[in-house]
Amino acid sequence: MPKRKRMMMTGALIFAMAALIAWGAFERRDQSFARLQRANVIHIGYAVEAPFAFLEAGDVTGAFPEIAKRVANALGIARIEWMQADFDALIPALEAGRIDVIAAGLFITQERAQRVAFSEPVIRVQQSLLVQKGNPRGLHSYQAAATRADVSIAVIAGAVEETILRQIGVPDAQIIVVPDALTGHVAVKSGMVDGLALSAPTIRWMALRSPLTSTEVAAPFEQPDLPFFKKIGYAAFAIRQTDRRLLSAWNRAQSDLMKEGDYLALLTAFGFDETELPENITTKELSM
Incomplete structure (x- = not known):
């Protein structure tokens, strides 16, 4: 084996051993x-x-x-x-x-x-959409907001729904960020927004604990068609x-x-x- 190649292999071995020692030391310090x-x-x-x-x-x-x-x-x-x-x-x-x-x-x-x-x-949960009773805007997907400039959708700040809407192509002006689900629900009831993008369990829970008299779950609802959505x-x-x-x-x-x-x-x-x-x-x- 050429001397240069032996030196490279030795160097790589030393580096790997040093990394293992460093990781072991980190594990011992982790309290x-x-x-x-x-x-x-x-x-x-x-x-x-x-x-x-x-x-x-x-x-x-x-x-x-x-x-x-x-x-x-x-x-x-x-x-x-x-x-x-x-x-x-x-x-x-x-x-x-x-x-x-x-x-x-x-x-x-x-x-x-x-x-x-x-x-x-x-x-693992699916997405859903809360809309006004009777679904007057006829919303059955998040994609609808990307193709209709007159539709606004509320999302909870920091939640994955905001990322999904942006990936679909919904303009920032149509995405209304709210601090929590209750605020979003009120925004839909009052007509400030056309829908609230949330996980399906959250919207089911709203209906279970407090009958949705002025809002409803958009049904049927088409799940987002995005390459990364299978992991969401x-x-x-x-x-x-x-x-x-x-x-x-x-x-x-x-x-x-x-x-x-x-x-x-x-x-x-x-x-x-x-x-x-x-x-x-x-x-x-x-x-x-």
Whole structure:
């Protein structure tokens, strides 16, 4: 073997060994899970968007908080301190260290995966559209707003629906950003906007808890026709990228929970059904 080639192979081997040593040192320094165990408390952030997360009689509940409560218990962490925030403020709060986990039905996207570490997905949901009673504008897809300049659609700030509308080609002037689902619902009822783009479970929950007398779900509804949409709608918990040990422990406990017989019952209590259980797909595949 030529001397130059031997030197190159030796250099590559040394680099690989150094990388492994550095990673091992990082893993040893990662006290994210141990720190929470010692403190016996975990800080979890959420945004009000039922049925993913909301307040009821002063208690934080919803599909994601209830899953989080069971996971925290399985991890041996007795106390949860909740922090409510606007949806688009949750990732900055996580990055700043004010919370340890986001439990808000956050969809896994490539963009978000550059900022947070996602758990494995716990549900997969479809898109929907809330419109005025009788659907006077005849809206049956998000694409309709891209072809009609007189149609305006509300989206929750920081939610994936805003990205979908922009990808479809809806002009910025027709996308009305609101802070939460309740504000969007009011905007549709009052006629300020023609529709509210939301996940199907959120709109089903609105109808379940408070009959939609002046609004309704657009039906039929055509799902967005986008290449990346097949990976959209998988929701998970979010953890800081540096907290690898916490992520690993969380995923183990979450996986055990999802294998339990009452996991589906936990979800159906909040309006989800078996069709919204995640398929056999990983967060890594969804983030690529």
